[in-house]
Amino acid sequence: MHLDELIIGQYFPGNSLLHRADPRLKITAVFIYVAGLFLAGGFAGLLIMAAGLLLALAQARVPPRWLYRSVRPVAALLLLTFLFQLFLHGGPVLGRIGPVPIYRDGAREGGYLALRLLLLVLAGIVLSLTTPPVALTDAFGKMMAPLAKLKVPAYELALMMTIALRFIPTLLMEADRIIKAQAARGASLASGGPARRARALLPVLIPLFILSFKDADELAMAMESRCWRGGKGRTSRRRLRLGPVDAMFALLAAVVVAGGVAIGRTSGF
Amino acid sequence: MMSQPPIISLKSVTFGYPDVRSLALDGVSLEVAAGEFVAVAGANGSGKSTLARLFNGLLLPGAGNVLIDGKNTRDRENLNHIRETVAMVFQNPESQIVAATVGDDIAFGLENLGLPAEQIGLRVQEAGCRFGLAGLLDREPHWLSGGQKQRTVLAGAVAMEPRVLVLDEPASMLDPCSRKEFMALVRDLWQDGTTVVYLSHDMDEVARAPRMIALSEGKVSFDGDPHDFFSREGLMAETNLRPPLAVRLSRFLASAGSKPPALTLAELVKRACA
Numbered sequence: 383m384h385l386d387e388l389i390i391g392q393y394f395p396g397n398s399l400l401h402r403a404d405p406r407l408k409i410t411a412v413f414i415y416v417a418g419l420f421l422a423g424g425f426a427g428l429l430i431m432a433a434g435l436l437l438a439l440a441q442a443r444v445p446p447r448w449l450y451r452s453v454r455p456v457a458a459l460l461l462l463t464f465l466f467q468l469f470l471h472g473g474p475v476l477g478r479i480g481p482v483p484i485y486r487d488g489a490r491e492g493g494y495l496a497l498r499l500l501l502l503v504l505a506g507i508v509l510s511l512t513t514p515p516v517a518l519t520d521a522f523g524k525m526m527a528p529l530a531k532l533k534v535p536a537y538e539l540a541l542m543m544t545i546a547l548r549f550i551p552t553l554l555m556e557a558d559r560i561i562k563a564q565a566a567r568g569a570s571l572a573s574g575g576p577a578r579r580a581r582a583l584l585p586v587l588i589p590l591f592i593l594s595f596k597d598a599d600e601l602a603m604a605m606e607s608r609c610w611r612g613g614k615g616r617t618s619r620r621r622l623r624l625g626p627v628d629a630m631f632a633l634l635a636a637v638v639v640a641g642g643v644a645i646g647r648t649s650g651f
Numbered sequence: 652m653m654s655q656p657p658i659i660s661l662k663s664v665t666f667g668y669p670d671v672r673s674l675a676l677d678g679v680s681l682e683v684a685a686g687e688f689v690a691v692a693g694a695n696g697s698g699k700s701t702l703a704r705l706f707n708g709l710l711l712p713g714a715g716n717v718l719i720d721g722k723n724t725r726d727r728e729n730l731n732h733i734r735e736t737v738a739m740v741f742q743n744p745e746s747q748i749v750a751a752t753v754g755d756d757i758a759f760g761l762e763n764l765g766l767p768a769e770q771i772g773l774r775v776q777e778a779g780c781r782f783g784l785a786g787l788l789d790r791e792p793h794w795l796s797g798g799q800k801q802r803t804v805l806a807g808a809v810a811m812e813p814r815v816l817v818l819d820e821p822a823s824m825l826d827p828c829s830r831k832e833f834m835a836l837v838r839d840l841w842q843d844g845t846t847v848v849y850l851s852h853d854m855d856e857v858a859r860a861p862r863m864i865a866l867s868e869g870k871v872s873f874d875g876d877p878h879d880f881f882s883r884e885g886l887m888a889e890t891n892l893r894p895p896l897a898v899r900l901s902r903f904l905a906s907a908g909s910k911p912p913a914l915t916l917a918e919l920v921k922r923a924c925a
């Protein structure tokens with residue numbers, strides 16, 4: 383795999399309701415959705431919220447392959463969560479795998495927690511699949527702006543996110559280039575024990591650090607030359623205005639979360 | 652008619668970096684009038700970048716004064732006005748792009764100035780068209796070519812509508828084709844009235860300017876018409892600069908009469924380039 387394929391954010395371009403909804407609203411919705419997951423208190427609730435998420439994904443026409451690719455990194459964590467709970471709880475024996483008994487409460491608890499974790503991760507993935515990273519950092523910045531009154535360096539934090547977004551892909555490409563250059567000279571990062579591999583990584587990391595420090599210095603000068611003087615009096619090119627699409631999105635999101643929580647808490651399943 | 656005061660004026664400016672014994676700039680005095688195109692030439696380490704950074708208050712002189720549009724860079728209150736007046740483009744486009752898309756980066760300075768969103772949008776469009784980036788406004792910088800990156804930087808500087816553009820070896824990391832394209836854009840900006848200060852050690856670029864200033868070891872060793880500079884061999888040797896190909900060729904042709912003739916074109920070129 384190439385490092386530049388690892389580039390943060392995995393935006394899937396589109397023009398669906400989910401794509402067009404205000405990113406601030408989508409971020410808020412994810413937070414509320416996650417809170418809902420913890421309040422739902424039962425399988426029925428989780429299933430309704432899962433259905434909502436799947437509908438959203440289908441509506442955004444995200445191909446399952448993309449979903450699979452983004453969930454794969456957490457698959458081990460999901461399995462671990464399930465297995466841990468499986469053997470932690472008792473209850474009637476449902477069956478056996480070889481000599482190992484499977485208890486009902488364990489399976490139930492494991493399934494519940496694993497599903498909840500999966501939905502939590504998926505909610506974040508849906509956000510990043512349907513919102514370009516630039517729009518996300520912009521929205522975060524705008525949501526934090528009121529905090530500037532409380533002496534939180536909101537603009538500076540937003541700028542930091544933007545710069546990270548700007549430079550991480552560049553640094554990854556640079557790292558990729560260095561690794562290939564080292565490989566051409568016979569160094570390998572793919573073989574040997576962890577200590578050996580860490581040592582092999584040093585020749586990659588050192589030039590990278592030097593490059594990024596040099597960049598930082600020049601970047602600061604370029605910003606200062608372009609009249610950066612902190613957040614005060616700064617305006618934004620990207621104007622966000624709530625519209626009918628946003629109302630629809632908010633309504634649907636509210637129905638899914640409220641429905642999930644209400645049914646989850648009352649159904650006893 | 653009253654003559655305009657110079658837009659850039661340096662009076663006996665001295666600058667030394669901390670912990671470095673020798674001065675990076677030593678008694679530099681110069682004036683640039685509004686509307687001029689001035690090339691500043693100098694070998695590596697002659698103080699070009701240091702000089703550029705004094706022009707908008709990124710560095711302050713150790714002694715002497717830098718006046719931009721009549722305002723002293725030492726006075727912090729002038730700094731906003733000075734940076735709006737003098738825009739900078741540095742050598743490496745990679746480290747000058749701040750934002751994560753081309754359009755956002757062109758807008759960065761305008762956002763800092765606090766312009767309303769509609770106006771920012773207009774100026775970004777305009778600069779995008781002028782610098783051939785109209786279709787790339789949503790592109791992320793890491794997918795751009797070197798030439799496109801440097802044009803983004805130039806667009807971001809020009810969108811702020813500065814009166815002076817200071818360029819510190821802006822084309823030295825570009826391939827010959829993008830370099831030519833970039834130089835043409837700078838020339839257009841000058842013809843539209845922007846004052847240009849172009850710092851470079853590429854003599855072929857410098858030779859095209861109507862006025863050149865040569866720096867050597869932090870001092871101004873020449874200020875005038877490039878034709879005068881290149882007809883004085885002693886001066887060139889002092890500044891450690893290699894004359895442009897055309898100069899070498901014309902000198903060679905002038906002296907060629909006293910030598911036996913070259914028999915092939917290759918031989919002629921070989922002799923001329925020696």
Ligand SMILES: Nc1ncnc2c1ncn2[C@@H]1O[C@H](COP(=O)(O)OP(=O)(O)OP(=O)(O)O)[C@@H](O)[C@H]1O
Pocket residue numbers: 668669671675693694695696697698699700701702852
């Ligand atoms: N940050 C610094 N700290 C210490 N010394 C510096 C620093 N920057 C430059 N110098 C020194 O000051 C002198 C002038 O450097 P400057 O960068 O202005 O030259 P330059 O003409 O731009 O060279 P180049 O063509 O390599 O860009 C050099 O001797 C250099 O070593």
Ligand SMILES: [Mg+2]
Pocket residue numbers: 699700701819820
């Ligand atoms: Mg320099």
